Amino acid sequence: MIFIVLFCFISFPEQRNINELKGTISMIEHERNDIEIMLDNVGMVYDSADGKEVTALTSVTMDIHKGEFISLLGPSGCGKTTLLRIIADLIHPTSGNVLIGGVSPKDARLKRRYGMVFQSATLYDWRTVIKNIELPLEITHCPKKERHERAMKMLDLVGLSDFADHYPRQLSGGMQQRVGIARALALQPEILLMDEPFSALDEFTREKLHVDLLKIWRKTNKTIIFVTHNIQESVFLSDRICVLSPHPGRLSAIIDVDLPRPRTMDIKDTPEFTALVSKVRNSFEGV
Amino acid sequence: MKKLKKLLTSKFFITIVWVVMLIAVWELFAFHVENIKRTPENVQPHLSGIVDSLTSDRKINGSQTALQMVIENAKATLTRAGIGYIIGIASGFLLALFMSLSKIVEKTSFPYLMLIQLIPILGMAPIINAITGDIAKSRIIIAAILTFYPVATNTLAGFKSVQREKHELMYSYAANKFQIYTKTMIPACIPYFFTGLKISAPMAITASILVDTLQGGIGLGCLLSQSLKGAMTRYVFWDIVFFSAVIGILSFYIMGIIEIMMCPYRRTGKR
Structure with missing residues (x-):
C-alpha cells in the first residue's frame, strides 16, 4: 500500500504535460x-489556390482585459479580420494559443460568450425587428414571455422601442445596424465582436452610432473587440488600439488611448485627439 | 401630362393594350381565313364563334353541352395535374434539402437532373406507361416529373443564397443543424421555392393535357384529340385551347398570391 502511494508521488509530476501546467498557470493568472x-x-497560415502558403498573421501576443474596448486597426490584408475570426472560433489558428476567459474559443462559443456584429446588419428580412432580436433566444429555448421581455429591453437599450414591429427593410442603415447590436447583446455575452460594423454607413450616421455604442458599452460593461480601418473611429472609441501591419499581418503597436470618458463628439476637436491620431498613423509599418 | 404618362406606363393599361392587340390580330386572321377556306373553324375561327359554342345549350354528345363537357374533362385532368404537382413539389423540395445537406448527394445528382428536362414528355410518357401499366398513374407521374426539376433547382438556389454572415451568426449561437434549417435556411429559400412553383404550375397542367392525348379516357387532352379527329365539333378543340390557356395563367397567379400571403415582409413598406 505504502509502496503504491510512493509510486504515485514519484510518477505523477513527470506524467503531467508541461503545456498543461502552463495552461493551469495562465488560468490562475486570468482570475x-x-x-x-x-x-x-x-x-495563421493559409494554403492559397496555387499551392503556396500565405501568411495572414504572425505571432500575435496580447491580453485583453474584462470590460475593455479594443480596436483592431489596420489596412486591408493586415489580418485584423482574421484575428477576430480566430477569437470567434470561426477559423482555427495554425500556431499559438487562444484562451477566452480561461477556455478555448470553441468552448467559449458553445457557452455563448460572444455576440457578433457584422459589416452588414445581417438581419432576417422575414422577421420583424423584435423577432430578429428574439432569434438567439429562440435558439437557446428561452421561454416565450421572457424572450419577448428581454428582446424589448435590448431594443430599448439601442433606442428603437418604437420600431419593434417594423420589418428590417423599413429601417435606415443605421437603425438596422443598431438592431444588429441589440441582437448580439440578447444572449448577454461577455464579449462583443464587431467586424467593421459602421463602415457601410454615411459619416453622419456613423458619428451618431459611435456615441450610441459608447453609451451601450458603458451600460452593459461588455468587452468589445472592434475591427476597423478608420483611425479616427478607433481613437474615439477605444481604450487601446492594436495597430496591425500587412505583409505579413502582424501586431506592430499597441497604443493606449487615455482620453477621458465619457467621450462626446467635441473630443475630436482637442489637440490630444489629433496627437493620438497622428501617433497611430505613424505606427504603421510597410503600408 | 404627368398623369397621362403614369397611366400609359401602368401595368393595368399595358395589359389592356396587349389583350386588345391580340384580339385584333386574331380577328384579322380570322377574317382572312374566312375568305379563303371552306371550313374556317378548322384553321382559325372568329372569337365570337368560340364564345357562342361555350354559351350555347346545344347537346354535342347527346347529354352534355360543350361547356359541361370541357368542365367535366378539365376536372379529371386538373386533378391529375394537381396530384402530380404536389408529389413533384414534395420530392423536389426534399431532394434540394438533401443536396444542401450533403455535398455528395449534390455532386452525384444535380448535374444529371437536367437530363430529365431534355427528354421530351411524349417520349417519356410511353415508357412510364409501360412501367406503371396504368395511363392515369403515368399522367400523374409525368406531371410530377416536370414539376420536380424547377422546384428542386430553385429551392437549392435558395439554400445557397443564404449569406455567409447568417451561417456565422448561427454558428456563434451554437445552433444545431435542425435550428439552422428551420430558422435560417428554409425561411430564406421560400421566395426561390415559389419561383419554382410559379414556373412549374403551368408546366404540370400543359404536360397533363399533352399526355392525355396519348390514350383515351376522360381528360382535356382526350377530348381535344377526339375533337381534332372530327368526333365532335371543332369548336370543342378551340374551347379547350382557350380554357387551358386561362387555367395555366391562373395557376401562375394563384401561386403568386399564395406567396404574397406567406411572405408579408415582401409587401410591406418601402424598398
Whole structure:
C-alpha cells in the first residue's frame, strides 16, 4: 500500500504535460488579472489556390482585459479580420494559443460568450425587428414571455422601442445596424465582436452610432473587440488600439488611448485627439 | 401630362393594350381565313364563334353541352395535374434539402437532373406507361416529373443564397443543424421555392393535357384529340385551347398570391 502511494508521488509530476501546467498557470493568472482574452503567439497560415502558403498573421501576443474596448486597426490584408475570426472560433489558428476567459474559443462559443456584429446588419428580412432580436433566444429555448421581455429591453437599450414591429427593410442603415447590436447583446455575452460594423454607413450616421455604442458599452460593461480601418473611429472609441501591419499581418503597436470618458463628439476637436491620431498613423509599418 | 404618362406606363393599361392587340390580330386572321377556306373553324375561327359554342345549350354528345363537357374533362385532368404537382413539389423540395445537406448527394445528382428536362414528355410518357401499366398513374407521374426539376433547382438556389454572415451568426449561437434549417435556411429559400412553383404550375397542367392525348379516357387532352379527329365539333378543340390557356395563367397567379400571403415582409413598406 505504502509502496503504491510512493509510486504515485514519484510518477505523477513527470506524467503531467508541461503545456498543461502552463495552461493551469495562465488560468490562475486570468482570475487574478481580470484578463478576458489571452492571445499567445497566434499565427495563421493559409494554403492559397496555387499551392503556396500565405501568411495572414504572425505571432500575435496580447491580453485583453474584462470590460475593455479594443480596436483592431489596420489596412486591408493586415489580418485584423482574421484575428477576430480566430477569437470567434470561426477559423482555427495554425500556431499559438487562444484562451477566452480561461477556455478555448470553441468552448467559449458553445457557452455563448460572444455576440457578433457584422459589416452588414445581417438581419432576417422575414422577421420583424423584435423577432430578429428574439432569434438567439429562440435558439437557446428561452421561454416565450421572457424572450419577448428581454428582446424589448435590448431594443430599448439601442433606442428603437418604437420600431419593434417594423420589418428590417423599413429601417435606415443605421437603425438596422443598431438592431444588429441589440441582437448580439440578447444572449448577454461577455464579449462583443464587431467586424467593421459602421463602415457601410454615411459619416453622419456613423458619428451618431459611435456615441450610441459608447453609451451601450458603458451600460452593459461588455468587452468589445472592434475591427476597423478608420483611425479616427478607433481613437474615439477605444481604450487601446492594436495597430496591425500587412505583409505579413502582424501586431506592430499597441497604443493606449487615455482620453477621458465619457467621450462626446467635441473630443475630436482637442489637440490630444489629433496627437493620438497622428501617433497611430505613424505606427504603421510597410503600408 | 404627368398623369397621362403614369397611366400609359401602368401595368393595368399595358395589359389592356396587349389583350386588345391580340384580339385584333386574331380577328384579322380570322377574317382572312374566312375568305379563303371552306371550313374556317378548322384553321382559325372568329372569337365570337368560340364564345357562342361555350354559351350555347346545344347537346354535342347527346347529354352534355360543350361547356359541361370541357368542365367535366378539365376536372379529371386538373386533378391529375394537381396530384402530380404536389408529389413533384414534395420530392423536389426534399431532394434540394438533401443536396444542401450533403455535398455528395449534390455532386452525384444535380448535374444529371437536367437530363430529365431534355427528354421530351411524349417520349417519356410511353415508357412510364409501360412501367406503371396504368395511363392515369403515368399522367400523374409525368406531371410530377416536370414539376420536380424547377422546384428542386430553385429551392437549392435558395439554400445557397443564404449569406455567409447568417451561417456565422448561427454558428456563434451554437445552433444545431435542425435550428439552422428551420430558422435560417428554409425561411430564406421560400421566395426561390415559389419561383419554382410559379414556373412549374403551368408546366404540370400543359404536360397533363399533352399526355392525355396519348390514350383515351376522360381528360382535356382526350377530348381535344377526339375533337381534332372530327368526333365532335371543332369548336370543342378551340374551347379547350382557350380554357387551358386561362387555367395555366391562373395557376401562375394563384401561386403568386399564395406567396404574397406567406411572405408579408415582401409587401410591406418601402424598398
